[in-house]
Amino acid sequence: QQGEVSNTPEAHDQSYLCPVTVGGQTLNLDFDTGSADLWVYSTLMPTSEQRGHSVYNPDSSSSSNAQSDNSWTIQYSDGSGASGTVYADKVVVGSVTATSQAVEAATSVSSAFIKETHNDGLLGLAFSSINTVQPTQQTTFFDTVKSTLAKPLFTAHLKKGAPGSYDFGYIDTSKYTGSITYAHVDTSNGLWEFTASGYAVGSGSTVATPYDSIADTGTSLLYLPTEIVAAYYGEVNGAMYDSSQGGYTVPCDSNLPDFVAIIGGSRHTVPGSYINYAPISETSCFGGIQANDGIGHSVFGDVFLKSQFVVFDGSNSPRVGFAKQ
Numbered sequence: 673q674q675g676e677v678s679n680t681p682e683a684h685d686q687s688y689l690c691p692v693t694v695g696g697q698t699l700n701l702d703f704d705t706g707s708a709d710l711w712v713y714s715t716l717m718p719t720s721e722q723r724g725h726s727v728y729n730p731d732s733s734s735s736s737n738a739q740s741d742n743s744w745t746i747q748y749s750d751g752s753g754a755s756g757t758v759y760a761d762k763v764v765v766g767s768v769t770a771t772s773q774a775v776e777a778a779t780s781v782s783s784a785f786i787k788e789t790h791n792d793g794l795l796g797l798a799f800s801s802i803n804t805v806q807p808t809q810q811t812t813f814f815d816t817v818k819s820t821l822a823k824p825l826f827t828a829h830l831k832k833g834a835p836g837s838y839d840f841g842y843i844d845t846s847k848y849t850g851s852i853t854y855a856h857v858d859t860s861n862g863l864w865e866f867t868a869s870g871y872a873v874g875s876g877s878t879v880a881t882p883y884d885s886i887a888d889t890g891t892s893l894l895y896l897p898t899e900i901v902a903a904y905y906g907e908v909n910g911a912m913y914d915s916s917q918g919g920y921t922v923p924c925d926s927n928l929p930d931f932v933a934i935i936g937g938s939r940h941t942v943p944g945s946y947i948n949y950a951p952i953s954e955t956s957c958f959g960g961i962q963a964n965d966g967i968g969h970s971v972f973g974d975v976f977l978k979s980q981f982v983v984f985d986g987s988n989s990p991r992v993g994f995a996k997q
């Protein structure tokens with residue numbers, strides 16, 4: 673099988689949500705290549721916490737089966753999280769169907785989620801080795817359907833301020849220009865982890881330096897090593913590290929330089945305009961590139977990914993591919 677599902681950006685492209693049917697009920701989920709749990713808002717949550725969201729009601733699904741011995745709890749890198757119990761149910765993404773997918777029904781979600789009223793849960797697309805269900809670890813939607821897909825891969829086509837798509841099982845050559853360059857993926861941390869080999873700022877010369885990175889659709893910004901971030905904002909008049917904002921800010925009227933990442937031996941360019949992320953005040957804007965301090969690797973989040981067509985190849989030799997949109 674193969675199929676395509678649309679994604680729609682939230683404000684500032686902070687996240688991208690996709691319609692998914694779970695037991696015949698449609699919810700809008702945040703597809704996250706940085707985690708491996710498919711969890712949903714549910715009728716098991718306090719009614720007040722359900723308000724404003726679409727929720728999964730396992731009792732009204734004719735295909736749900738409770739996995740009563742299993743539970744889950746997940747923490748995201750921003751400190752938000754959720755926890756709950758587990759059902760097996762039919763999950764459909766585009767036209768791709770998992771007849772029996774672990775659906776992690778939330779009984780509790782952190783406050784940060786409650787106010788994201790368009791977000792009804794997450795669909796993890798990292799490797800199943802980091803799924804949090806205990807005592808019996810479960811597979812991601814991609815791993816559940818992988819053997820039934822025409823090709824064992826999915827692609828991400830995120831756009832700046834406009835709907836895009838995720839495709840499962842095939843590469844749509846109309847969604848990119850030029851060629852796709854691939855980088856080997858190290859799956860030992862359960863992530864789409866690869867090594868970028870250099871960078872350039874604007875029309876500056878390429879700096880060859882390897883940096884361990886992940887492709888993470890669930891992260892909004894581009895997090896890079898501190899020396900690369902300093903080199904970037906060193907080219908921006910009025911850029912500053914503002915500890916009260918927790919990162920670099922730029923004057924909103926800046927003409928920002930492009931950022932080029934060298935991956936798979938090719939140049940992959942983020943337009944400077946993508947790096948003016950969101951207004952903080954009348955004149956100050958938050959930078960889309962920030963330091964990866966404390967994360968342990970660089971994170972190629974949506975600020976970068978929305979400039980590329982990205983292939984997540986789950987074959988026996990996993991790899992990530994990037995092409996210009």
Ligand SMILES: O[C@H]1CN[C@@H](c2nc(-c3ccc(C(F)(F)F)cc3)no2)C1
Nearest residue numbers: 704706707748749752784785788890891
């Ligand atoms: O953990 C890493 C795995 N991928 C990144 C990720 N972070 C979230 C997230 C989504 C929504 C929210 C909230 F709604 F604002 F609460 C918070 C975090 N989703 O993927 C980071």
